[in-house]
Amino acid sequence: MTGLKRVFIVALALLMVVTSVFAQGTKEDASAGKQIELTVLNYIDMSEPNSANEISMVWDKFAAENPDIKLVREDLFNEPFHQKTEAYVASGKVPDVLYMWPSGRSTSLHTTKSVKDLMPFLQKDGMVDDYNPATLAPQFAGFLGELPNGLTTTHMLYVNTKVLRENGLSIPKSYAEMKAMVGPLKAKGIDLIAMDNMDAWVMQSCLFSMVVGRFGGTDWHDKVAAGTLKFTDPWFVKSLELIDDMYKSGMLNRNSLSSPYGSSRGSFAAGKAAFYIDGDWSTASFQTDITTGKALVSPASQQNDFELMVIPNLPGEVISNSNSGVVGTGWGMSANIPAGSAKEAAAWRLIKYLQGEYVQTYRLSTGASFPSNLNVDVEKVVKEKNLEPFIAKRAAYYAAYTTITPVIDGVLHSDVYNVINTGLQEIGLGSKAPSQVASEVQKAWETWKKNQ
Amino acid sequence: MPKEHTLLDAKREQKRAYWTLVLPGFLIYISVMAFPTIFSIFLSISDYNGGKLFGGKPISFVGLKWYGRLFVDEYFYLALKNNLYIVLVSVFGQIPLGFFLAYVLYRGIVKKADFFQTMIYLPTVISTVVIGILWKSFFAPYGAFPELVRLFNPTYEYGISNHPMLPVLFVILWMYTGMYLIIFIANLQKIDGAVIEAARIDGASETQVLGNIILPALSGVLVTTAILAISGSLKSFDLIYVMTAGGPANRTSVLSIYMFDKAFKGAPNYPLANAISTVMVIISFALIGLTKWVEGKFGGRE
Numbered sequence: 001m002t003g004l005k006r007v008f009i010v011a012l013a014l015l016m017v018v019t020s021v022f023a024q025g026t027k028e029d030a031s032a033g034k035q036i037e038l039t040v041l042n043y044i045d046m047s048e049p050n051s052a053n054e055i056s057m058v059w060d061k062f063a064a065e066n067p068d069i070k071l072v073r074e075d076l077f078n079e080p081f082h083q084k085t086e087a088y089v090a091s092g093k094v095p096d097v098l099y100m101w102p103s104g105r106s107t108s109l110h111t112t113k114s115v116k117d118l119m120p121f122l123q124k125d126g127m128v129d130d131y132n133p134a135t136l137a138p139q140f141a142g143f144l145g146e147l148p149n150g151l152t153t154t155h156m157l158y159v160n161t162k163v164l165r166e167n168g169l170s171i172p173k174s175y176a177e178m179k180a181m182v183g184p185l186k187a188k189g190i191d192l193i194a195m196d197n198m199d200a201w202v203m204q205s206c207l208f209s210m211v212v213g214r215f216g217g218t219d220w221h222d223k224v225a226a227g228t229l230k231f232t233d234p235w236f237v238k239s240l241e242l243i244d245d246m247y248k249s250g251m252l253n254r255n256s257l258s259s260p261y262g263s264s265r266g267s268f269a270a271g272k273a274a275f276y277i278d279g280d281w282s283t284a285s286f287q288t289d290i291t292t293g294k295a296l297v298s299p300a301s302q303q304n305d306f307e308l309m310v311i312p313n314l315p316g317e318v319i320s321n322s323n324s325g326v327v328g329t330g331w332g333m334s335a336n337i338p339a340g341s342a343k344e345a346a347a348w349r350l351i352k353y354l355q356g357e358y359v360q361t362y363r364l365s366t367g368a369s370f371p372s373n374l375n376v377d378v379e380k381v382v383k384e385k386n387l388e389p390f391i392a393k394r395a396a397y398y399a400a401y402t403t404i405t406p407v408i409d410g411v412l413h414s415d416v417y418n419v420i421n422t423g424l425q426e427i428g429l430g431s432k433a434p435s436q437v438a439s440e441v442q443k444a445w446e447t448w449k450k451n452q
Numbered sequence: 453m454p455k456e457h458t459l460l461d462a463k464r465e466q467k468r469a470y471w472t473l474v475l476p477g478f479l480i481y482i483s484v485m486a487f488p489t490i491f492s493i494f495l496s497i498s499d500y501n502g503g504k505l506f507g508g509k510p511i512s513f514v515g516l517k518w519y520g521r522l523f524v525d526e527y528f529y530l531a532l533k534n535n536l537y538i539v540l541v542s543v544f545g546q547i548p549l550g551f552f553l554a555y556v557l558y559r560g561i562v563k564k565a566d567f568f569q570t571m572i573y574l575p576t577v578i579s580t581v582v583i584g585i586l587w588k589s590f591f592a593p594y595g596a597f598p599e600l601v602r603l604f605n606p607t608y609e610y611g612i613s614n615h616p617m618l619p620v621l622f623v624i625l626w627m628y629t630g631m632y633l634i635i636f637i638a639n640l641q642k643i644d645g646a647v648i649e650a651a652r653i654d655g656a657s658e659t660q661v662l663g664n665i666i667l668p669a670l671s672g673v674l675v676t677t678a679i680l681a682i683s684g685s686l687k688s689f690d691l692i693y694v695m696t697a698g699g700p701a702n703r704t705s706v707l708s709i710y711m712f713d714k715a716f717k718g719a720p721n722y723p724l725a726n727a728i729s730t731v732m733v734i735i736s737f738a739l740i741g742l743t744k745w746v747e748g749k750f751g752g753r754e
Contacts, residue, residue: 079697083716090720107719198699255593255610257700267594414718422527425701 036346040073041088041098043081043329047262049289049296050366057362062353069346078261079199089114094334097347102148102327103140104409110141115332117143121348131355135327135372147355148330149369153323154407155210155310156283156397158276160268162305163190169274174313175242178275182250185274193246194264194273197256197428200421203243204408206279208424209324210310211239213405214317221411224445231442232435238316240434244427257428269296280397283308283390284367303389308397325404328369331355367391370398412445419444489733496726518727527702528728531710532735534617538688538706539739541621542628542681547674549625550632555662557633558640569637573630583627584694591619591695616703620692627691628684632677639673640666675747682739686732707732 042059044051063071074095076084082105088094094114100106109115119136122128122144128136135148164170167185172178182192197203212220216235223229230236246252256264265285268276286302288295297306310323331351337344353359360371364378365387371378382392409417423437496518498511522528553572557565575583590596598610643666651661667674689708692698698705698713705713707728715725 083712086716086720090722105718111719198696200699200701253593258591258616258696259593260588263592264594272594418718422701425699429701429703431701 035068035070036343037070037072038097038343038346038350039095040071040350041081041085041095042073042075043077043099044075045077045262046075048285049287049294050284050291050368053290054362054366054368058354058359061358062350066346066349066353069350071350085109092336094336096334096337096343097350098332098334099329100146100332101329102146102410104326104407106145106332107140107414109332110139110143110145113141114335115145116335116337117145118147118333118351119144121351122147125352127352130374132372132374137327139327146330146332147351148372149328149355149360149363150372151325151370151404152280152328153325153398153401153404154205154279155207155324156278156280157309157311158268158278158282158286159307159309160271160274160276160305161307162301163271163274167274171307171309172312175311175315178312179249179251181274186250190271191253191273192251193253193275193277194268195252195256195277196259196261196264197252197425198259199261200418200425201409202261202278203424203428204417204421205324207277207311208239208243208420209407209409210322210405211242211314212236212408213322213324214314214319215239215242216405217318218322218403218405221406231445232438235318236441237434237438240423240427240437242314243424244434247428247430252428254428254430257425265296277311280394281369283394287367287388287390290366297390299388302393306390306393308390308393310401319403319405321401322403322405323401324407326407326410328372330372364391367394370394413448415448416441416444492726492729492733496723496730498723500722501720514723518721518724519731521724522727522731527705528707528710530702531698531705531707534704535686535688535706535735537617537621538624538685539682541625542685543678545625546629546632547677547681550629550677551636551670551674553629554633554636554640555666558637559658569633572633575627576630576634580627580690581694583623584691587619587623588695616696616700620695620704623691623695624688632681635673635677636670639670643669671747675743678743679740682743683736686736686739707735 044054046052059071059073063069074084081099085098085100085106086108088098089108089112092114094109098109098115100109100115103110119128122131122136131147132151134151136144139145159171161171163185164181167188167190169181169184172181178192185192195202195207212235215238216223216229220229220235224231243252247254262282262285264273265276265278265282267273269286286295286297286306288299310321313320331354333344333347333351337347355373357373357375360369360373360376361381363369364371364376364381365385367388367390378395381387382395408420412420419441420437423432423440426432427434427437497513497515499514500511501509553568556562557569562568593610598608601608601610648661648665651665656664687708688706689712692704692706693709693712696704698709702710711725711728711732714721714728
């Protein structure tokens with residue numbers, strides 16, 4: 001018994017010595033500054049073309065060029081990404097460098113000031129003029145929480161002109177013309193519009209925000225905030241009624257409510273629908289994967305059989321051909337990193353690289369984003385690198401639709417936009433009337449306002 | 453000279469042994485079960501809204517504000533209703549079906565019992581996420597289910613039915629019945645075969661054997677499985693989250709998804725999410741209490 005006790009005590013003492021030695025060792029490594037470790041939360045859809053390639057083209061390249069920095073990267077996508085981010089914010093342990101939105105799902109990163117203002121870093125390095133000024137505007141909490149990739153338009157109407165041609169139809173010039181296509185296409189078993197509405201944000205972000213802008217004008221949010229517009233007023237009710245009409249007339253299939261995000265791109269490319277609604281970012285999913293050489297839509301077909309546009313004129317709209325847009329996603333830096341530390345310098349070096357000329361040119365070539373960095377000459381890159389037709393068509397699309405209205409989840413609080421998201425699905429199910437949803441949104445807005 | 457062992461020493465030794473054995477389990481229970489539950493109640497009556505719990509923004513108490521908000525939200529009742537559907541499918545679907553299948557296999561009514569036992573149990577050992585993705589694709593608008601139905605009815609058009617929970621309930625029934633089958637088979641094998649044989653020799657029918665020997669012998673197991681089914685149903689999350697994430701318009705949401713959405717979708721509302729979890733604990737206790745009462749009232753003896 002005593003012998004056993006002795007063995008136990010010696011083992012315990014040894015364990016303590018060993019653990020303390022290792023703890024000390026880590027401290028020494030850090031202070032010696034051999035390699036600075038940065039935790040990174042990356043947003044990547046591994047099922048998209050060129051995703052695997054991004055690892056070697058972007059991340060491995062940085063690692064090779066910066067041997068003094070060790071990146072511990074976490075790759076996530078869609079809901080798991082946002083939930084993990086919220087958990088990080090709640091625990092106060094935000095990764096050193098992380099992908100984020102200027103508002104919307106990253107709201108809490110901004111409001112809790114979990115990330116640093118990047119404007120002083122840009123100013124210190126004299127880099128303010130390197131970026132499109134519109135992308136450097138203060139974000140949700142009034143500071144530059146993330147350095148954006150570019151500007152994003154959240155509505156894009158992808159048109160399969162081959163399907164239209166084969167059915168004796170042409171690109172519609174008005175909503176009414178588009179609606180009239182439902183019958184002839186349905187007779188052939190083709191849907192008019194493919195859209196994935198199971199995730200509640202898709203309808204709000206990729207269609208409804210644009211519609212609200214058409215009926216409410218570019219400054220609807222300012223007017224709502226000032227109390228001169230209400231969600232129960234005609235501009236908003238009409239917007240909801242339009243969505244209701246799209247479902248009732250068969251322009252939008254109610255089955256889209258059971259379609260997970262991204263799942264109908266293949267069906268659209270295969271000609272099962274004449275139109276597809278998503279954000280501009282989805283052009284990347286149709287392009288060729290460099291590694292496998294495969295594409296949902298081949299470059300030749302992109303040139304001849306597809307067009308990128310916005311929904312044509314709506315009856316009763318106050319502005320035409322407008323689109324909904326927001327400053328793009330980008331990279332932020334954790335506020336936990338001590339100011340002036342070597343770690344802060346390393347994190348800023350990474351962010352500068354990720355939004356620098358090389359990475360933004362690469363992202364342009366894969367269609368992932370259009371650059372915010374003015375050193376990237378889009379036209380030149382398209383010509384020199386012989387990029388796929390969707391890139392050039394996307395540039396033309398940005399030039400054609402210059403009136404940009406707010407994206408709902410970019411300007412409203414989640415207590416309000418979640419009610420809109422669910423209300424749009426209720427309209428899709430046919431279980432709530434547009435006026436009822438409008439009242440609920442107004443009530444949510446008033447409650448939120450009261451609590452501020 | 454060796455020390456003499458007195459009765460007092462023996463008692464002290466017994467006490468020490470008792471605490472040595474009980475303490476680790478007790479501490480684990482306190483840290484991972486009791487403390488989080490009580491802390492959750494504490495958060496549900498506070499205004500904590502993220503950030504550091506200690507040393508951050510001071511937390512103040514707001515009474516039952518969040519419970520008030522909860523009980524006027526239509527989607528809370530929708531989630532609760534869906535949870536009750538799952539409880540019903542579990543208690544009155546999985547358990548009877550599991551028992552029926554176990555009885556059929558145990559009594560040798562079908563051949564190749566081992567094969568069927570393996571096949572029925574198989575879904576339980578497959579990852580829930582894999583099962584969720586599989587069935588999501590199966591029931592998708594361009595999935596296998598509409599195509600299969602069209603083989604028999606070419607004009608069939610897949611539509612969001614008035615009961616979007618039906619596919620989810622079907623998958624829950626399919627997935628978990630195997631677990632109850634195994635529990636029942638294991639307990640059926642404990643019943644003395646001679647008793648059943650004697651009853652059959654005395655002229656008892658199969659129904660009489662089932663009603664007078666097997667079911668009374670298994671009443672305790674039935675209660676245990678009912679408790680497992682109820683608690684499992686209330687915490688169901690993973691499968692539904694993967695299949696539908698509660699959509700569309702929260703039609704397939706359950707309390708755990710409703711709670712998760714409040715905590716992690718958009719600006720987090722942790723007190724509200726904790727109020728939901730507290731309500732879930734109360735409902736769970738109430739339903740388990742009801743089960744125990746039913747067993748006490750009508751159950752037999754093992």
